[in-house]
Amino acid sequence: MAVTFSKPHALTDDIFHYCPGCTHGIIHRLVAEVIDELGIEGKTIGIAPVGCAVLAYNYFACDMIEAAHGRAPAVATGVKRSLPDSVCFTYQGDGDLAAIGMAETVHAATRGENITVIFVNNAIYGMTGGQMAPTSLPGQVTQTTPYGRDVKLAGNPIRVCELLSSLDGVALAERVSVDNVKNVNNAKKAIKKAFQNQIDGKGYSIVEILSSCPTNWGLTPNEALQWLRDNMMPYYPLGVYKDISREVTAQ
Amino acid sequence: MNELHLLLAGFGGQGLLFAGKVIAYCGLIEGRQLSWLPSYGPEMRGGTANCGVCVSDEPIGSPLVLAPKQLIAMNKPSLAKFIDTVPSGGLVLIDSTMIDDKISRPDVSTFYVPSTGLAEEQGLKGLANIILTGKLYAEYKFCKPETITAAIKKCVPAKRSEMVEANIKAFEIGKNYK
Amino acid sequence: MAEKVLMKGNEALAEAAISAGCRHFFGYPITPQTELAAYMAKTMPKVGGVYLQAESEVAAINMVLGAASTGKRVMTSSSSPGISLKSEGISYMAGSDLPALIVNVQRGGPGLGGIQPGQADYAQATRGVGHGDARILVFSPATVQEMVDLVTTAFELGDKYRIPAMILADGMLGQMMEPVILPEKQDPASLPKKDWAAAGHEGKRKKNIINSLYLDPYLLEKTIVERQSRYKAIKAAHQMSEEVYTEDADIIVVAYGASARVSRSAVVQARAEGIKAGLLRPVTVWPYPDDAVKKLADSAKAFLAVEMSAGQMVDDVRLAVNGKRPVKFFGRTGGVIPTPNEVLEQIRALAKEVQ
Numbered sequence: 001m002a003v004t005f006s007k008p009h010a011l012t013d014d015i016f017h018y019c020p021g022c023t024h025g026i027i028h029r030l031v032a033e034v035i036d037e038l039g040i041e042g043k044t045i046g047i048a049p050v051g052c053a054v055l056a057y058n059y060f061a062c063d064m065i066e067a068a069h070g071r072a073p074a075v076a077t078g079v080k081r082s083l084p085d086s087v088c089f090t091y092q093g094d095g096d097l098a099a100i101g102m103a104e105t106v107h108a109a110t111r112g113e114n115i116t117v118i119f120v121n122n123a124i125y126g127m128t129g130g131q132m133a134p135t136s137l138p139g140q141v142t143q144t145t146p147y148g149r150d151v152k153l154a155g156n157p158i159r160v161c162e163l164l165s166s167l168d169g170v171a172l173a174e175r176v177s178v179d180n181v182k183n184v185n186n187a188k189k190a191i192k193k194a195f196q197n198q199i200d201g202k203g204y205s206i207v208e209i210l211s212s213c214p215t216n217w218g219l220t221p222n223e224a225l226q227w228l229r230d231n232m233m234p235y236y237p238l239g240v241y242k243d244i245s246r247e248v249t250a251q
Numbered sequence: 252m253n254e255l256h257l258l259l260a261g262f263g264g265q266g267l268l269f270a271g272k273v274i275a276y277c278g279l280i281e282g283r284q285l286s287w288l289p290s291y292g293p294e295m296r297g298g299t300a301n302c303g304v305c306v307s308d309e310p311i312g313s314p315l316v317l318a319p320k321q322l323i324a325m326n327k328p329s330l331a332k333f334i335d336t337v338p339s340g341g342l343v344l345i346d347s348t349m350i351d352d353k354i355s356r357p358d359v360s361t362f363y364v365p366s367t368g369l370a371e372e373q374g375l376k377g378l379a380n381i382i383l384t385g386k387l388y389a390e391y392k393f394c395k396p397e398t399i400t401a402a403i404k405k406c407v408p409a410k411r412s413e414m415v416e417a418n419i420k421a422f423e424i425g426k427n428y429k
Numbered sequence: 430m431a432e433k434v435l436m437k438g439n440e441a442l443a444e445a446a447i448s449a450g451c452r453h454f455f456g457y458p459i460t461p462q463t464e465l466a467a468y469m470a471k472t473m474p475k476v477g478g479v480y481l482q483a484e485s486e487v488a489a490i491n492m493v494l495g496a497a498s499t500g501k502r503v504m505t506s507s508s509s510p511g512i513s514l515k516s517e518g519i520s521y522m523a524g525s526d527l528p529a530l531i532v533n534v535q536r537g538g539p540g541l542g543g544i545q546p547g548q549a550d551y552a553q554a555t556r557g558v559g560h561g562d563a564r565i566l567v568f569s570p571a572t573v574q575e576m577v578d579l580v581t582t583a584f585e586l587g588d589k590y591r592i593p594a595m596i597l598a599d600g601m602l603g604q605m606m607e608p609v610i611l612p613e614k615q616d617p618a619s620l621p622k623k624d625w626a627a628a629g630h631e632g633k634r635k636k637n638i639i640n641s642l643y644l645d646p647y648l649l650e651k652t653i654v655e656r657q658s659r660y661k662a663i664k665a666a667h668q669m670s671e672e673v674y675t676e677d678a679d680i681i682v683v684a685y686g687a688s689a690r691v692s693r694s695a696v697v698q699a700r701a702e703g704i705k706a707g708l709l710r711p712v713t714v715w716p717y718p719d720d721a722v723k724k725l726a727d728s729a730k731a732f733l734a735v736e737m738s739a740g741q742m743v744d745d746v747r748l749a750v751n752g753k754r755p756v757k758f759f760g761r762t763g764g765v766i767p768t769p770n771e772v773l774e775q776i777r778a779l780a781k782e783v784q
Contacts, residue, residue: 012636043629057638065498065628066640068521071491074483078495078628081479082453082503104491107577168714250651272606274434279435279608287435291461291544312694314605349666371474405435 008032010041012157014058021214021221023053024120026178028059031118034192044087052126061187070101076115087198089116095125096133098134100176112169112203113129116194118162121230122211130216134158137235161208165242171197172205173242179225202244212234255393258316260301261325266380269406271302273384276402278306279393285410286314299329321391323383327347342391344383362386364428370421376423385425394407432612438576439464439603442532445580448503450617452478453503455492457485457511460544461600462534464632465506487510490518497527498639500626502584502617506532509550510541519593520559524641532596534603537764540721546687546766547602548737554597555715562653564660566594567715569685573607586667588621590659597714601687601766638640663716670718671710674700678707680779683746684735685711688767691734695772704780722749730783732756735772
């Protein structure tokens with residue numbers, strides 16, 4: 001019988017712990033497909049975050065390191081400086097990357113660390129049960145902004161790709177989504193480019209993936225994707241914010 | 252050979268740490284026990300600097316020189332700060348170009364050497380420290396005569412090797428200063 | 430025999446680390462460890478190594494964690510406040526069984542404290558530094574030569590037992606120069622391979638995971654118990670200490686690092702006065718040289734712990750003496766170094782008490 005669909009080699013047989021409708025599963029698969037297509041599993045070292053993807057070290061078939069909360073870019077720096085020919089990616093959520101790990105993120109980016117960053121932005125802290133994230137939207141209700149995020153009180157959300165695109169060390173900063181087939185295909189292209197950049201020695205590449213959290217948003221999977229389109233996409237427009245391989249016009 | 256419990260004190264930039272290092276190297280070359288300990292921190296940046304050197308035939312316990320048996324003072328604040336810490340019978344060398352005070356301690360041997368002035372006259376600017384080192388040697392033999400040249404060679408960086416002769420000259424000036 | 434050179438403790442330690450095959454240094458500036466990082470910045474590029482100034486101590490220690498994960502010999506250095514920041518990463522390394530060298534050139538604390546030499550991080554260092562059920566190897570040099578010699582020991586024991594190792598020095602040892610013989614240079618390529626490292630499996634082995642997370646408490650307990658068995662082996666085999674005039678001593682002064690140098694001078698002076706004093710100098714402070722203390726508790730009449738702190742190591746002396754003999758404490762703190770005379774007075778007073 002012809003095999004028309006199979007699990008990527010770069011994913012293990014472990015069963016994902018992610019909630020129904022969560023897009024982490026899709027993103028894991030895209031990363032694994034890219035690793036397979038580039039034939040780099042044997043020299044890839046992945047860095048798992050603290051957050052919903054904390055157990056990612058079980059899911060990817062390459063060597064994995066579990067970092068402290070927010071420190072994945074620093075750990076990746078240590079790995080790449082020790083093994084320049086390896087391929088090193090971090091897989092981080094919004095709290096990990098843009099709150100506690102912002103210093104590590106900005107400095108790894110500005111140093112132009114030759115790493116690939118997979119940034120999953122779902123505008124909430126998922127693992128700890130739905131608290132405000134640095135990317136939670138104005139007015140968004142979370143466990144710690146029960147009356148909606150009041151920017152006067154809780155501050156404004158951070159647009160990570162826009163922020164990092166001003167830094168010289170960044171080779172690629174692109175925001176994608178996995179809410180429909182077309183966007184999933186675009187996301188895969190961006191992820192592949194972010195890995196290829198590293199293989200080509202171009203520097204820091206980040207792909208921000210808008211992601212849904214049905215559980216903590218209190219929505220069904222379909223409603224969650226619609227909420228993402230209606231609320232997140234206007235605030236976090238998809239697109240390429242920096243790509244040193246081509247001219248990028250301001251959004 | 253005489254044991255040293257020496258404090259060199261003055262401004263940052265007068266070469267006290269370097270002179271201390273030359274003296275320490277004399278001990279090293281002769282296979283003796285020694286320590287060299289600088290002051291550090293904000294006081295190094297423009298203020299006073301000092302450096303303690305111990306040379307002995309026994310292991311050095313504390314490298315702190317709190318009661319220097321030999322004191323080289325190259326500015327007024329340092330002399331004021333440390334003169335009373337010198338025990339009776341100690342040796343005090345003063346750069347009299349920089350310090351016009353006379354000290355009133357009959358129980359210590361004091362030598363006034365206008366070392367900064369001498370250095371400038373002889374085209375040895377910046378080597379007042381080594382002139383005083385020469386005087387220290389003249390008054391208190393802390394090493395064999397041939398050791399000092401070898402120590403200077405060890406301490407002068409390779410890319411400034413032309414300074415070896417100048418240092419030796421400065422040492423001789425200090426040694427012969429009456 | 431190699432030639433003796435005159436070097437600052439900080440620089441000699443850096444050179445020793447390079448000689449031991451360390452090619453990766455990640456740090457953040459702080460006094461009084463400055464010369465160590467500066468030496469690395471100057472030297473690493475010449476030997477094909479990496480010196481990287483991180484954006485913070487937190488980042489630096491996590492870079493160390495990353496590089497250690499790949500199986501390399503790697504180190505960082507800092508001074509007291511910086512070590513507090515590194516404590517997070519040290520705990521993760523302990524929990525991930527990663528060897529690396531952490532140097533603490535201690536200054537006075539707490540808080541910003543001061544920049545003069547201190548020994549007030551003893552409790553932090555010997556109780557594992559970070560959170561959780563963990564210890565790290567802690568070596569306390571008292572001479573510039575030991576700043577050198579203990580580097581190789583720290584790397585080798587760290588690798589053998591897969592445990593982070595610390596050199597607990599102080600500003601005095603870091604800044605002072607003494608004659609030192611540098612060790613032979615080891616080629617990093619000749620170091621033993623680490624089959625647990627996350628360096629890319631190349632399709633030739635099962636994947637490796639470097640991790641300190643175990644959500645199942647029974648599994649987590651199992652990893653801790655296994656680690657404790659390594660600690661037990663370390664305690665049995667690697668207590669290090671030096672003794673001076675202890676054979677017939679009535680008074681045992683216990684001191685490490687800079688305060689051991691001061692105490693040594695005091696002990697020599699006490700002997701000259703006819704007081705039977707001796708010095709026990711712990712070289713490892715974790716594992717603490719309990720066995721040496723216990724043995725001396727059989728023969729000596731009293732113990733005096735001397736530290737540059739308000740009294741931290743004295744607890745370990747008391748634990749080892751276990752009530753058999755009186756244990757007194759003398760310390761100066763905040764960056765003040767005790768003088769030999771101050772220690773001598775304590776010895777004299779104690780000698781009278783136990784007569």
